[in-house]
Amino acid sequence: MLSTEPVTTPVRATKLEVKDLNVFYGEFQAIKDASMDVPENRVTALIGPSGCGKSTFIRALNRMHDLSPGVTVKGHVRLDGQDIYGKDVDPVTIRHRIGMVFQRPNPFPKTIYENVVYGPKIHGLSDRRKLAEVCERGLRRAALWDEVKDRLNESALDLSGGQQQRLCIARVLAVEPEVILMDEPASALDPIATSKIEDLIGELKRDYTVVIVTHSMQQAARISDFTSFFLLGDLIEIGTTSEVFTKPKDKRTEDYITGRYG
Amino acid sequence: MTATTPSTATPFVRKDNASQRRLADAVATGLLWTAALGIVLLLAVFIGYLLYLGAHVISWHFLTAPPSEISAGGGIGPEIFNSFYILVLTLIFTVPVATAAGIYLQEYARPGLFNSTVQFCAESLATIPSIVMGLFGLIVFVQVLHWHFTALGGALALTLLNLPALMRVTQEGLASVPQALREGSMALGATKWQTIRRVVLPGSIAPLTTGIILIAGRIIGETAVLIYTAGVSVSPGRSAFNWNPFHPAETLSVHLWYTHSEGLVPDAVDIGNGSALVLLLIVLVFNISARILGRGLSRHFTGK
Numbered sequence: 001m002l003s004t005e006p007v008t009t010p011v012r013a014t015k016l017e018v019k020d021l022n023v024f025y026g027e028f029q030a031i032k033d034a035s036m037d038v039p040e041n042r043v044t045a046l047i048g049p050s051g052c053g054k055s056t057f058i059r060a061l062n063r064m065h066d067l068s069p070g071v072t073v074k075g076h077v078r079l080d081g082q083d084i085y086g087k088d089v090d091p092v093t094i095r096h097r098i099g100m101v102f103q104r105p106n107p108f109p110k111t112i113y114e115n116v117v118y119g120p121k122i123h124g125l126s127d128r129r130k131l132a133e134v135c136e137r138g139l140r141r142a143a144l145w146d147e148v149k150d151r152l153n154e155s156a157l158d159l160s161g162g163q164q165q166r167l168c169i170a171r172v173l174a175v176e177p178e179v180i181l182m183d184e185p186a187s188a189l190d191p192i193a194t195s196k197i198e199d200l201i202g203e204l205k206r207d208y209t210v211v212i213v214t215h216s217m218q219q220a221a222r223i224s225d226f227t228s229f230f231l232l233g234d235l236i237e238i239g240t241t242s243e244v245f246t247k248p249k250d251k252r253t254e255d256y257i258t259g260r261y262g
Numbered sequence: 263m264t265a266t267t268p269s270t271a272t273p274f275v276r277k278d279n280a281s282q283r284r285l286a287d288a289v290a291t292g293l294l295w296t297a298a299l300g301i302v303l304l305l306a307v308f309i310g311y312l313l314y315l316g317a318h319v320i321s322w323h324f325l326t327a328p329p330s331e332i333s334a335g336g337g338i339g340p341e342i343f344n345s346f347y348i349l350v351l352t353l354i355f356t357v358p359v360a361t362a363a364g365i366y367l368q369e370y371a372r373p374g375l376f377n378s379t380v381q382f383c384a385e386s387l388a389t390i391p392s393i394v395m396g397l398f399g400l401i402v403f404v405q406v407l408h409w410h411f412t413a414l415g416g417a418l419a420l421t422l423l424n425l426p427a428l429m430r431v432t433q434e435g436l437a438s439v440p441q442a443l444r445e446g447s448m449a450l451g452a453t454k455w456q457t458i459r460r461v462v463l464p465g466s467i468a469p470l471t472t473g474i475i476l477i478a479g480r481i482i483g484e485t486a487v488l489i490y491t492a493g494v495s496v497s498p499g500r501s502a503f504n505w506n507p508f509h510p511a512e513t514l515s516v517h518l519w520y521t522h523s524e525g526l527v528p529d530a531v532d533i534g535n536g537s538a539l540v541l542l543l544i545v546l547v548f549n550i551s552a553r554i555l556g557r558g559l560s561r562h563f564t565g566k
Contacts, residue, residue, distance in 0.1 A: 067448060069372050096451025106442035109465055119450040122460065168446070175450050 003033060015040040015179060016098075017210040018063060021075035023056050023065065030056040033075075034235040036228055038179075043210045045224035045241065047217055049256065052230040055103075058181050061211065062098035063091040079179070088134025096123065098179040099172035105164035106109050108169075112139075112148050113166055115156045121174035123210045135231035142170035143200050160249050169200065180204060182212040186219070198223050216255065222240055229253045293475045303495030309546075312539045328496065329517065334529040340539055343503050344413065344511040345544070348492060349481050351417035352506065356428050357474060359421075364432025369385040369458055388426035392487040395423045399491035409492025413511035419491045422436040422480055427480075429472030435466035468560035475552035492521045514541050 016038035024030040030053045038044050046054040056065075063084060065071040071234070077084045084094045107115050116135040117125075125131060126253055135152070139145040145167040156167055165185055182201070186194040201223050204210055214220050220227050220239060228238035229250075237244060238254045248254040327337025363380075371377040382502040395421060404413030439462050447457040463470075493510035494517075504511070513519070521530045 004406075005452065051562065062449065064445065090455050092448075092451055095449055100445075100449035101453075102442060102445065104445040106440070106441060108443060108446065108461055117448070118460070119452075122450070122452045122456045171446075171450065 013040040014038065015080065016211070017076075017078040017081075018061070019076040019078070019155050020126065021057070021060060021073070021077065023053070023060055024074075026070050030233050031060070031235075032233045034230075036235060036238050038209060038211055040209050041205055042204050042225040043212060043223055044226040044228065045220035046211065046213045046230060047215075047220050047256075048227050048230035048236075050215065051232075051234045054230045055183050056211050057230065058183055059100075061179075061181055062095050062100055062134060064095075064100065066091050094177060097177055098181060099175060099177035100164070100181040100183070101168050101172055101185045105161055105182040107159070107164050107167050109126060109155070109157055111153045112156050112159070112167060113152040116170050116174050117169060138170040138174035139167075141173050142166045143196060143202070143203075144170055148217060160193070160197060163188045165189060165193070166200065169197075169204075170236075173204075177208065179209045180213065181209065184213050184215060188216060194219075202261040207245075217245075230255060231256070266393055283437055288479055300332060303360070306373035308449045309542065310534070312542055316532075316535035316537075316539030317444050318561070319532045324536055325496075325540070327523075328535075329512075330527055332526060334527055336527060338514060338517060338528075338533070338547055339542065340504070340541065341512055341517040341537070342512040343516070343558070344492070344496065345482055345513040345541075346512060348413050348420065348488070348504070348513055349415065349478055352420040352424065352481050353478060355417060355421040358476075359430035360425050361432050363425075364436065365430045365458060366437040368433045368548040369454070369462065369518070388430070390423070392423055393486060395419055396487035398422075398486065398491035402450045403456065404543050409508060411491065411510040411550065413492055414507035416492030416511060417507070417514075419487045420484060423484070423487055424477055424481060428474065428477055432470060435469035435473060436462055439465040468556040471559055472552045472556040475548055475555065479552075482544055482548065483515050483541060484512075485513075485519050487511055489519070492516070494524070514544075 014037040018036050018038070018130060021031055021034045022029065034057060043145065046058060049052050059065055061077055061084075062074050063073075065073050073085065075085070079094070079097065079101075083089070084091075084098075108118060110118070111186060113135055117131045117140045120131060120134050125134065135143060136149075139148060144163060148167075156164065159167060165188075169185075186197045198219065201210055201212065205225075212220075212224065224241045226238065227241040227244040229236045229244065229248075229252075231252055237248060237250045240251070244253060245257060248257055308453055323335075324337045325342065326334075326339040329338060330336030354510065362385075367377060367380060371380070392524050399415055399419030399422075403409050403418060404411060407415075409415050443461050443465060444457055447461045448454075452460070492513065495510050496504075496512050514537055518541060520532055521537070522534040525533070527533065
């Protein structure tokens with residue numbers, strides 16, 4: 001089954017433009033000359049076998065590699081035409097506009113409420129009433145409100161794994177980013193929690209541009225509009241999800257899709 | 263499967279050495295339990311013995327009166343005050359510097375020559391025996407600066423002695439906060455300082471507080487370094503509370519050493535036992551409050 005909403009206009013505005021991206025861990029080159037366009041208000045999935053570099057690639061899209069010593073990024077990533085690796089660019093501003101959800105839910109050891117309003121607070125919102133509104137809106141959009149509305153002042157660590165992950169999504173939504181990066185957001189979750197996250201991603205693309213790494217081809221097929229296939233640090237192929245899954249251009253993509261790889 | 267190997271019906275149960283493994287398990291459990299019990303017993307015996315020796319000495323008079331040089335019946339009031347006074351001075355100097363240095367090394371410094379140099383210096387500083395630090399203090403504060411024996415000199419020498427340990431405690435406390443939380447904060451557009459201030463420090467407040475209090479317990483019991491810097495006498499006025507940091511300030515632990523080894527008073531042994539008991543109780547209170555406070559703070563800051 002492919003994405004429920006068909007891709008009506010194949011060419012959309014490009015939100016993120018990746019050009020000749022190279023990422024090195026010390027001497028080891030994890031991403032080699034990758035270039036791709038990420039269309040606005042669509043879900044783009046990154047697939048490939050373990051160790052192919054898809055997580056490394058997505059972390060380069062909001063400069064998360066800056067935090068790890070020994071990682072070098074070369075090339076260009078343009079957000080609405082502006083290179084996020086440009087000389088005068090503040091990575092903090094970039095991460096405000098490009099949020100990220102991680103593989104393992106990583107709620108702060110604070111209350112549910114404090115988790116959601118963390119972003120707005122650090123960006124200067126202090127009005128209690130507005131913060132409460134932001135909190136409710138974020139939790140509603142992350143489809144978590146009904147489950148937690150009576151326990152906002154309890155620890156986020158008491159939530160289930162799936163709830164924690166939706167809380168992390170709510171936390172990102174609360175800072176109103178333009179792009180949401182998700183690094184295997186459902187890989188640590190059970191099937192029911194996974195399907196909730198997948199439904200949510202379908203909702204999110206109306207307002208946001210979503211890039212998601214997934215190790216599950218079924219998941220990519222279910223939720224994404226575009227799919228790119230990585231293998232050993234190379235971006236092999238990118239196209240609409242239906243094209244990549246039914247008529248892959250590259251032999252290696254076909255081998256992976258049909259289960260002959262990793 | 264053929265009928266010739268009936269014993270391998272369930273390959274995961276190896277009957278041949280099951281009892282052996284169970285025995286090894288029991289022995290290991292027993293040994294570890296005994297070791298743990300040994301530590302508890304040791305402490306219990308120690309406290310019990312000191313109570314037996316020193317409990318009868320303790321009275322309101324003993325806890326508040328100034329010490330006596332010649333006649334019996336001296337107290338330890340000024341010593342108790344000095345112990346806490348020097349402790350507070352030391353913490354005022356140590357905590358900000360050690361925390362700042364620890365934060366820098368753990369959160370900002372990239373691995374490199376500067377970082378490893380600082381680490382090496384801190385480790386070297388940590389291995390300096392307290393008597394050597396005491397002699398250093400004697401030269402610098404007492405002689406070169408002409409302060410003579412002072413509470414301030416003692417506190418500064420103690421600061422040098424405990425700075426590395428507290429820096430280590432800070433680093434370990436910060437390191438106990440998962441990297442994923444830092445990334446989560448940065449991915450929301452937080453700056454590094456906002457992340458440290460709002461996520462990392464609150465997340466490590468429990469180990470930090472515990473560490474500071476445990477080191478405070480150590481400072482309270484420190485002796486050698488103070489003999490040469492804060493001196494073995496209390497301030498000349500003999501009032502129990504002398505806030506002037508430039509007065510000599512014999513602490514409880516120094517008093518304990520002094521009466522036992524140099525004291526002229528006829529009840530030196532009693533004074534020593536009483537002082538030892540009070541000192542032990544203070545340190546115990548420190549350690550217990552470290553646990554309680556650590557747990558309470560962690561609950562407060564994690565919303566649990």
